[in-house]
Amino acid sequence: MASSRPRGGSFSRNISSAATAQIPGVKLGPNGTSFLSSGIPDLDQILGGGFTLGSLVMVMEDPEAPHHMLLLRNFMSQGLIHKQPLLYASPERDPRGFLGTLPSPMASKEEKSNERPSEQDANLRIAWQYKKYFGEQNSEVQRGGKAEYCNDFDLRKPLERHFYSGQRVDCISLRDSPNLVPLLERCSTFSAQISKSDGNITCAGRIAIQSLCSPQCDFFDKDWEMLSFIRSLKGMVRSSGAVAVISFPPSLVSPAFLKRWQHLADTLISVKAIPDEDKELAKLLTGYQDMLGLLSVHKVARINTQVPAILEATTFSMKLRKRRSLVLECLNQAPVDGSSGSSYGTSGTCSGSSKTGNLDF
Amino acid sequence: MDNSRANLLEEAVGISKGGRVVVVEDCVETSGTFVLYHFLKRSLHPDSSDVVIFIAFSHPFSHYERILRKMGCNLTVHRKNHRFVFLDMLTLECPDRNGKETRQDGLLALYGEIEKAVEIYSSLEGSRTITIMIDDISLIEVAANGSSNHVLDFLHYCYTLKAKYGCSFVTLNHEDIYSSANMLPLILQPEYFADVIIKAEPLATGLASDVHGQLTVLNKGSVCDLGGSSSKVRNFHFRVKENIVDYFYPGTQT
Numbered sequence: 001m002a003s004s005r006p007r008g009g010s011f012s013r014n015i016s017s018a019a020t021a022q023i024p025g026v027k028l029g030p031n032g033t034s035f036l037s038s039g040i041p042d043l044d045q046i047l048g049g050g051f052t053l054g055s056l057v058m059v060m061e062d063p064e065a066p067h068h069m070l071l072l073r074n075f076m077s078q079g080l081i082h083k084q085p086l087l088y089a090s091p092e093r094d095p096r097g098f099l100g101t102l103p104s105p106m107a108s109k110e111e112k113s114n115e116r117p118s119e120q121d122a123n124l125r126i127a128w129q130y131k132k133y134f135g136e137q138n139s140e141v142q143r144g145g146k147a148e149y150c151n152d153f154d155l156r157k158p159l160e161r162h163f164y165s166g167q168r169v170d171c172i173s174l175r176d177s178p179n180l181v182p183l184l185e186r187c188s189t190f191s192a193q194i195s196k197s198d199g200n201i202t203c204a205g206r207i208a209i210q211s212l213c214s215p216q217c218d219f220f221d222k223d224w225e226m227l228s229f230i231r232s233l234k235g236m237v238r239s240s241g242a243v244a245v246i247s248f249p250p251s252l253v254s255p256a257f258l259k260r261w262q263h264l265a266d267t268l269i270s271v272k273a274i275p276d277e278d279k280e281l282a283k284l285l286t287g288y289q290d291m292l293g294l295l296s297v298h299k300v301a302r303i304n305t306q307v308p309a310i311l312e313a314t315t316f317s318m319k320l321r322k323r324r325s326l327v328l329e330c331l332n333q334a335p336v337d338g339s340s341g342s343s344y345g346t347s348g349t350c351s352g353s354s355k356t357g358n359l360d361f
Numbered sequence: 362m363d364n365s366r367a368n369l370l371e372e373a374v375g376i377s378k379g380g381r382v383v384v385v386e387d388c389v390e391t392s393g394t395f396v397l398y399h400f401l402k403r404s405l406h407p408d409s410s411d412v413v414i415f416i417a418f419s420h421p422f423s424h425y426e427r428i429l430r431k432m433g434c435n436l437t438v439h440r441k442n443h444r445f446v447f448l449d450m451l452t453l454e455c456p457d458r459n460g461k462e463t464r465q466d467g468l469l470a471l472y473g474e475i476e477k478a479v480e481i482y483s484s485l486e487g488s489r490t491i492t493i494m495i496d497d498i499s500l501i502e503v504a505a506n507g508s509s510n511h512v513l514d515f516l517h518y519c520y521t522l523k524a525k526y527g528c529s530f531v532t533l534n535h536e537d538i539y540s541s542a543n544m545l546p547l548i549l550q551p552e553y554f555a556d557v558i559i560k561a562e563p564l565a566t567g568l569a570s571d572v573h574g575q576l577t578v579l580n581k582g583s584v585c586d587l588g589g590s591s592s593k594v595r596n597f598h599f600r601v602k603e604n605i606v607d608y609f610y611p612g613t614q615t
Contacts, residue, residue, distance in 0.1 A: 031427060224507035228454070231503050235451045238421060259538040260499060262389045299389065303420075304427040306395045307601050310570045 025082030026053065026204050026241075027149050031304035036084075036204055036243045037150035039074030042328035044150050046316065047300055048309065051075075051243045051267060053204060055301035056234045058265035059247040061211065065273030067293045067318065068247040070326055072208050074153050075245055077102040077163075079206040081151060085168035087190045089183055089209045091216040095171040098210075102159040105151035106325065154324045168193075174211075178218040180229040183209075187233055191240035207237065207244040213252050223257045230264050266301035271318070285317070286332045292318040295328055369608035370399065373578035373595040374557050379490040379527040382520070384555040386536040386548070391574035393533060393561035395601050397496055400531045401425075402434045405444060410489045412482045413439075414446040414475060418500035422447050431603045446478050453504050468505060468515040475519065483526045490529055493519060497533035502547065509547050520554055536560065556581050564598075571614065572598045 027035045027049055035050035044050040051057050061068040079086050080102065088095055172186050187207060194205040212226065219225055230246065237244045250258055250270075262268055273293045274281065282288040295316045300309035316328040374383070383400065387393030404411045417425065425447075426436045439445035453467060479491055495501070498512065505511045522528045532551060539548040552558055558579040564572060578595045598614070600607040607614070 224503070227503045228506060231500065232452070232454070238451070256538055256540075259389060259535065259540075260503070263499065263535050263538065264503075268389075302392070304424055305431075305603065306398055306428050307603055308392060308568075308573055310568050310573065 023204055023241075025078070025084060025149060033303050034204075036206070037078050037082075038071070039076075039078030039150065039153060040071070040326055040328065041150045041152060042316070042326075043071075043295075046297060046311065046328065047267065050150070051245070052301040052303050053241050053243060054238045055243060055266035055303060056230070056237055056264065057243060057245045057267040057269065057301075058261060059245060060250045060268070060270035061247050062271055062273045062293065063249055063251050065271075065293060067271040067273060067295075069210075070155070070292075070318070071269070071271065072210055072245060072247060073102050073155075074326065075206065076208050077104070077153055077159055078151060080159065080163045080169070081105060082204075084203065085170075085190065085194055085205040086164075087170045087172070087186060087205070087207045089172045089174055089186075089207075091174045091211050091214045093173060093175060095173050099164045099169065099171070100158060102164070103153035103155045104157040104159045106154050152325045155320065155326065156324055174209075174214075174217040179222070180219055180225055184229055184232055187244075188236055191236040191242055194240050194242055203241065205240070205242040207233070207242055209244065209246045212246050212248045214249060215252065223254065227257065227260055227264070230261065234264060234266075262298070265299060266303070268297070268299035270296045270298060272296070284333060287317070287319070287329070290319045292320060292326075294318065294331075369595075369597050369610075370396070370576065370578070370599075370606075371403075373576075373580060373593070373597075374559075375580055379529060380523050381557065382523065382530045382551075382555045383532070383557045383559065384551050385531065385533045385559045385561070387533070387561040388535060388537040388563070390563040390568070391561045393559070394496065395599075395606055396559050396561065396576070397494060397531060397533055398425075398428055398432065399606065400492070401494060402429060402432050404490075404492045405429075405434050405436075405439050410444070410487055412444050412446070412489055412491045414448065414478050414491065414493045416448045416450055416471070416475070416493070416495045418450045418453070418504065419496050421451055422449060433604065443482070446482075448474060450501075450504070468501070468511055472515055472518045476522065479522055479526050479528060491526060492529040492531060493522070494530075495532040497535065498547065498551065499535050499538055513546060513550060516551060561599075571600055573600050575599070575611075576608070 025037060027037075029035045029049045029052065034053045035044070036053055037044050037050045038047070059068045059071055076086055076088060076099075088098065090098060092098065170186065170190060172183060174183065176182065190205060190207065194203050212230075213219075233244055233246075236242075248261070250261075253261060271293055272295075274288075274291055285291070295318050297311060297314050297316075300311070302309060313330050315331055317331055319327050319329060321327045385393045385396045401413060401415070404413045415425070422436070429436050436445055436447070440447060448471070450471065453471065475493060479493075482489065482491055498516070501512050501515065502509055516532075519530065523530065534548060534551065536548060539545055558581075560577040560579075561574055562577065563574050568574070575596060575598050579592060580595070581592045597608050597610050599609075600614075
């Protein structure tokens with residue numbers, strides 16, 4: 001109704017943001033930005049709503065475990081469910097085959113609520129884990145209202161075929177060419193399709209690039225070429241309504257270039273597997289047995305604002321609830337008996353920037 | 362109270378005069394762009410008639426416009442009034458498919474654009490300082506496909522504008538990129554030319570919601586001082602808000 005009328009007052013709502021409200025799977029955020037869901041409800045909540053539209057998300061892989069694939073899968077699935085165009089690039093020979101492994105959304109909401117601990121349990125919670133439960137309650141409310149924005153995915157159930165057969169899903173193998181020019185061209189045609197017309201985003205797109213600098217690709221040693229590719233991609237994504245997620249193994253990038261990559265990222269996430277039999281860590285953290293790995297958020301996209309995002313905690317544990325859906329939880333430190341006097345140093349190794357938020361007692 | 366706090370950075374940087382080079386350095390954990398916005402806002406203050414030429418490699422105009430608008434400075438209006446020149450270099454590419462010439466050509470063209478703008482504005486009547494801002498230098502290097510010599514050449518060309526027209530410079534660079542590699546010139550040379558070096562770092566204890574990091578300001582002082590080093594180092598914490606940045610000495614925040 002009001003979307004086409006130009007307004008003069010400085011306090012009026014931005015017109016373009018009013019228009020984006022109608023796009024499925026896009027949520028309005030502060031400062032005239034909008035969010036796309038990452039496909040993981042907890043990650044959305046941590047990031048303050050999801051991945052910012054027009055941002056470049058970089059995921060630092062763990063060299064030994066494919067945890068980044070979990071993030072990519074959920075991110076891609078969520079887009080397909082919202083019928084958003086998708087571009088997927090991977091160093092595999094047959095990237096389209098990967099679509100068959102995408103998870104399917106949870107069947108019903110009843111099922112989800114059954115998984116929750118019953119009310120009686122809720123009353124008997126122990127105080128030192130209180131932060132965890134505050135978060136849970138909030139997310140419950142949010143999920144109830146915005147169920148269609150972010151689904152819970154069942155990692156054991158593959159996505160139905162019709163989601164990715166008929167739509168605008170583009171796959172490209174990074175092995176096909178000795179340089180990044182074809183990939184860049186695909187990305188630019190992709191973002192041209194979904195680009196904003198006169199400032200209004202008509203539809204949101206997702207670009208997922210898996211293991212950009214992996215040795216299977218011929219260009220893995222062309223540092224500057226990859227950097228300028230990332231920079232160009234960032235420029236494209238910013239001017240169109242898309243989110244690009246790039247995962248890369250940081251150990252294959254030289255330290256100086258790694259910093260450059262990190263500076264280019266709007267949102268920077270790292271995933272890390274945890275060793276099976278780390279007794280010291282097991283003693284320190286509760287629920288160690290259920291943990292898949294650790295996820296750290298190093299940087300959150302700050303578009304249209306100068307205020308840095310200071311998170312309550314930067315390191316979270318990745319767990320599978322009922323072996324189905326991926327959840328992220330704050331690290332909870334097991335109560336330490338005074339005599340043992342174990343230091344906090346061991347949990348500090350989980351991430352370079354472990355924060356006081358996890359550790360204060 | 363807010364005024365006295367905001368002055369902590371102003372105080373450390375000193376009184377604004379033409380022909381000064383300010384280098385802002387930051388790292389992944391703590392962004393130093395807010396210092397850039399501070400200088401941008403100060404240069405575009407309604408009382409002065411200074412002109413800013415902004416060379417943006419990292420964000421589109423809308424990003425800066427929104428941030429500065431919250432700080433009470435309307436870039437669109439300043440652009441119309443010919444006080445703000447925005448050069449969008451977000452998609453600048455200096456590809457090297459045809460050899461090294463093209464890389465330089467991209468930067469040369471950019472320099473030509475800057476010089477042209479400086480010439481136009483300095484020929485207008487009234488005493489005005491032209492400030493050239495670059496956000497950020499490491500991305501020029503990426504655009505030039507890693508030929509840091511061309512970037513250095515470009516910067517040197519820009520610095521000649523200082524002698525010729527009395528331009529000021531505010532540049533942003535990322536310090537941590539250069540900490541480990543042998544690509545030091547790109548951080549050391551601008552530092553050598555700088556009159557003021559501002560470093561934004563995270564706290565050693567990590568980030569907190571009420572202290573977003575610390576600034577170290579090295580003011581090299583005026584050149585004409587006789588003997589001795591007149592450089593001053595100040596160190597204080599900051600907290601970035603939407604419309605203002607709080608600066609305070611460690612432990613003095615109320």
